[in-house]
Amino acid sequence: MTTKKTSSTGRITAPFGAVNRQRLISEFLATAAGAPWLHVYRLLLWTDKTTGLAHCYESDKCQPGKPWHQRSLRFHGWLAQTLGSTPRHVGDDIDWLFRRTADDYAKYMVQQYQTLLKRAASQRAPFAGMAFPEPGEDPAIVEIIRSVLGARLSAEPSEDEWRQMTQRIRELIAVENKRKNLVGEGFEDVLAAVTSAFDHSSMLDVRARCLLQTIPGFANTRVGDKPNKVDVAVVNKTTGRRTIVTAKWSIRADREKQFPAEFASYITAKSDNQPFDYVLLTNEFDPARLVRACEQMTSNAPMFTKVVHISPGALRAVYGPSAEPTMLKVLSNVDAGRLVGFDDWLQSLIA
Numbered sequence: 001m002t003t004k005k006t007s008s009t010g011r012i013t014a015p016f017g018a019v020n021r022q023r024l025i026s027e028f029l030a031t032a033a034g035a036p037w038l039h040v041y042r043l044l045l046w047t048d049k050t051t052g053l054a055h056c057y058e059s060d061k062c063q064p065g066k067p068w069h070q071r072s073l074r075f076h077g078w079l080a081q082t083l084g085s086t087p088r089h090v091g092d093d094i095d096w097l098f099r100r101t102a103d104d105y106a107k108y109m110v111q112q113y114q115t116l117l118k119r120a121a122s123q124r125a126p127f128a129g130m131a132f133p134e135p136g137e138d139p140a141i142v143e144i145i146r147s148v149l150g151a152r153l154s155a156e157p158s159e160d161e162w163r164q165m166t167q168r169i170r171e172l173i174a175v176e177n178k179r180k181n182l183v184g185e186g187f188e189d190v191l192a193a194v195t196s197a198f199d200h201s202s203m204l205d206v207r208a209r210c211l212l213q214t215i216p217g218f219a220n221t222r223v224g225d226k227p228n229k230v231d232v233a234v235v236n237k238t239t240g241r242r243t244i245v246t247a248k249w250s251i252r253a254d255r256e257k258q259f260p261a262e263f264a265s266y267i268t269a270k271s272d273n274q275p276f277d278y279v280l281l282t283n284e285f286d287p288a289r290l291v292r293a294c295e296q297m298t299s300n301a302p303m304f305t306k307v308v309h310i311s312p313g314a315l316r317a318v319y320g321p322s323a324e325p326t327m328l329k330v331l332s333n334v335d336a337g338r339l340v341g342f343d344d345w346l347q348s349l350i351a
Helices: 018-031 036-044 067-083 087-093 096-127 139-152 159-177 185-198 253-269 287-295 312-319 325-335 342-350
Strands: 204-211 229-236 242-248 277-282 306-309 339-341
Touching: 018 036, 018 096, 018 185, 036 067, 036 096, 036 185, 036 342, 067 087, 067 312, 096 159, 139 159, 185 204, 185 229, 185 242, 185 342, 229 342, 242 253, 253 277, 253 287, 277 287, 277 342, 287 306, 287 325, 306 312, 306 342, 312 325, 312 339, 325 339, 339 342
Parallel strands: 242 277, 277 306, 306 339
Antiparallel strands: 204 229, 229 242
16 A cells, blocks of 8 residues: 555655655656666765765775775765766765655654644643653753863853754754665665666566566465565566566675575466566675675576676776775676676666
């Protein structure tokens, strides 16, 4: 069931929900120019708050002094040049979807907060004068600010001003924690929308998070079976070619273990004798994970028809001139056409 994005007054009630997310993606693509892979980065890529650099790998491994910090610097510089921006202003040219969703969320929270304040006033009335803590108070945050600013505070903020400040800080943290929605389902929505936008001849039937049995050539599930959803499905309406995409912004160890079981369930559900493509689409930069994906076998054949990276150019930039052996192996897979770029893969869907 789809969650409504607005109330009867037209107010957005699920800012991070699928309907609002898809509305914003469509709004972006209506005026976007440039390569499809760049749309994905402009919509979803973000800067790591702890380093200030565009995110390309796990945050704890990209801190200053760690091996991936220099690689993150290379990625950030490459991205700035690609976007026609500067390293200082890269953050303004990416993360579009999150920033717009966060704006909608902020408006929603203001409206909600005013409603809740009125309700809270009557709830707290019987306890007036009993020195209960006020909503939003956070002495730890106040103490951090005082200790850092010290004498630079020309005047002591009022208790209400401290509460407003701590509340806004906590709201900022809460919103940032919602980013996982956008690199999960949001990644699937962006890929489906960008693929559809690329298909100028309407040759492709593209769906995000659809049931497996709704794809031609796959059987209905048995009563009691858990619904089998695929991240993105693409069917060429002219040739009948079917592509099942597992879309993972990054590849964690638990996700790697899921791939063979996922593929086996598709084989079991297949109800015709026609082949289908099983594709991994990712923005992973870890070389070992990418090599394993390229080399994963089943029945003496590669499990993934193709491994697709949003931008192999980004991989080359990150690995740099002194690429390690595993990194060189990734690049050899790129050169061999085993690991392909998002744009090249899109072209192959309608070739």
